[in-house]
Amino acid sequence: MQGYFNQIFAIVWKDFLTERKTRELFSSMFVFAVLVIIIFIFSVDLSITRANEVGPGVMWVAIFFSGAIGLNRSFMLEKENGCMQGLLLTPADRTAIYFGKLISNLGFLTLMEAFILPVFMVFFNIDILPHLFPLLLVIFLGTLGFCAIGTLLASLAANLKTRDIMLPILLYPLMVPIAIASVRMTGEILAGEPLSEMLNWMGLVVCFDFIFIGAAVMTIDHILEE
């Protein structure tokens, strides 16, 4: 078991080391997310619309769209020079490869969110600090679900010529339940509702997180097979 976790963290270490050197992933995700927020700011008249109602949707659109860029790039790295082949030739369990990539993607997206939240706060003039803990919990659960299914689909799309198009086509329809629940919960949190008032939505997101991770564990062997 120790070896299994060592392999997972070896993949995470390698991904973060590569990112530290190239800074390709984080910069492209962050710039894209900021652009999404800025475009929405100019297209919505905040003097008429309440920021609390529009803001959560904009924030999650920025997270999901920029996240797709990160997912695509994360498996492109493995396709370069046939690195995925090298990885598959090691005795590592396929699920260890999946969990390694999942944790890396989750780490990059969480880091990006840490930078995007203040931007969101400033542009939408929303004070998130009083609701920080429940908001972070909701963001984490939504991001986990997105990365769980996104990592699986990115590994599938990496073998396709049309991977850039295929990933969003496959990913976004499956993300609908998590997207709806996350946006609704974020809206309610910003409106001052306690977490106990949204346990149904929370349960839905947690269920989908488990379903996506379970589906990935069951199918990753076949997906990574040539």
Added chain:
Amino acid sequence: MTPSPASTVEPAIEVKKICKSFGFRRAVSNLSFEVQRGEFLTIFGANGAGKTTLLNILSGRTRPSSGMAMVAGYDVTQANPKMRKEIGVISHATCLYPDLTPLENLEFYAKMYGLDQPADCAEKAVDGAGLKKRRHDPVRTFSRGMLQRLTIARATLHQPSILFLDEPFTGLDPLASGALKDYLRTLHTDQRTLLMTTHDISCGLEMGSQIAVQIDGRFAMMEPNNGIDPVAFESRYLNLITGGK
């Protein structure tokens, strides 16, 4: 290097009637052969003869359509991690991360193979590949010869008992080619089993203890190399691949 218990009693590689089809095209057709432990099998063949597909099947990367293949005593279709510990693969792809240094690349693979002291293993392997001076440079700045040396270091990092080499001399200058030959000889004298595909007749004959010619997915010949004359073999080989035309 300690050979696996299975490999001391069984052939290192045992292939029985394997076939592999891609759609209607047969890349490997009803192929059967054995390679004993410590042997060096060189496989010659024209492009598209199915050499790479055969290597992919033996290394567990491609599932055969039918037939059975055992490598180091393990069924290749079972995706067995124990089998993957016993084999090393050098293919057309380097399998190296271009933005990482040789040390970082090999340390990563050492961790994935579950080796003790991965950093030390990587350091030794980089020194062994003669890349000590460049050990902190990103791999993307390396020449073809340096990349090939590092690829071999990666493939042999976990001391595999069986090594698959897919056209390892492609793109190497005579100096790098000579160095690679010396290294492969060292591996061979170390009682490892090597299976190499190549187009280079003189090189393949020089290295191999067994010689095979693959045509249309099957072996047209397989015999021990008892000092085969390269000139005579070349005309025989051309005769085989052109069908005597």
